[in-house]
Amino acid sequence: MKPKFKDKFIGFIDLLGFTSMVDASESNTGRSLAELIILQTILENRDGIDNIRENGPIICPDSEYNQLNLDIQVSQMSDSVLFSSEISPSGVINLINLCWVVVFKLLQEGVLVRGYITRGSLYHDSKTFVGSGFNRAYEFENGSYKKKSSVTAFKMHPDECGTPFVEVDKKITQYIEEQSDPCLKTMFNRFVMEQEDVTGLFPFKKIAHECIVGGSDYDPLDEMRSNDVVRRMLLVLKENIVRYVDAENQQVMRKVNHYLDALNRQLENCDKFDEAIGELDKPIAG
Template structure:
């Protein structure tokens, strides 16, 4: 066993600890926790299931014989990918995922993060996290290394708000890969504010992109509606705690800023045998939330 150079994300679900404490006497909160964890544990990387991976190859409409062939192809692809696939460890309210630090790994990493964000969206919970690149051991039994420590530090000490910050090591890794469609996309999905040296992931851009729509079945407008509902519910139930208030205020500003930048999102209206047929651009500016 030796260290590998890997991309790693450490994600924490905010408020989950209190949910667990409350769930002992509240069956609704118990069911919520169960639902969240089941959804998280069902998140897979880009190979996913045959239904996901071949979603736009008319998989759902194939004959049993043709599906069998596609299933066998899918299994062979998974076997070939082997160690390069996303490795996932969950414990309590945290999710750690990593993959090889190369172009294929970045593709899988981006897809996994998109799917995770889409899956968590309906539960009215916010997340905070850190992403870095470095030396790591990540197996089914073990996870440790400087990159793990760095990712945890970013989440717990640097992020501060409901956002996923990225380290300079991750940004350097993107530069090493060179200029292509994937690295350009990833750079566009990072935000660096004028008064900070840290970058963070534009999570709403991920949940409303083509990957979220085509491979996760996400509706971009519904994703933003979910976020608006989440924010308003959290504002309504927020305790009289200035720390909580500052986090919510930050997230409301990020949400409203995204709506100003995006102005409208593309939504799939119809498809034929899994292939997109008709889409429409839906305005989103009316979803703005008043800053508390």
């Protein structure tokens, strides 16, 4: 069959600091080679790809699609990965989920990433890829034209660029806004956060404990225990993020501080949750 370009959803993710990790591994002062290979395996998310190819859409399985396998493709190149999918509600939300899983699992390993999710022209198969859609994603993440990354999601200063997040192109947010699919909109909102008209994958948004106070199954002690599970998970993430970081490297710490700040806010929410449950559980004065 003659190859042809397609209009596709595209996700490009780059693992930050990998060159330094390799140097440290070769000098036996950092992660082992086996650990680096594990990071590359997480980055590719082959299990997620194979799951879609074998079973169809995983997220919003009842949403509209063109092909059961969503024309899902992946190409992993050392410290970066390219995902692509068909143009459909199922295609976009499952591609976003693939990217979110990569971000979160690498964060559990204490590794930060930067990337871009967009829509554009692409030829992509198991061996190669080419197209202006990839060029757009790569240029936004890498900054090949402007000499610095154009990713500004969740920036902490007005002129900050190259933040360690996966930014979502307005082409994607506009497409989702135009759809009437409630599952698509609900799941998208769970994966992302918007700040100053810029949308990005936010790995902490789904790490939270919620409960219905006064429900038939409501037990304040159970709720506080569940909240403590979330708290311990957040503390482990903080520990993993700083484990391999050179605290004297200001450029690295600027990136790390984005995540530490977000984790600290989530931990504060855990404390507030406990306080609220404690207040609600107090006996009413007669």
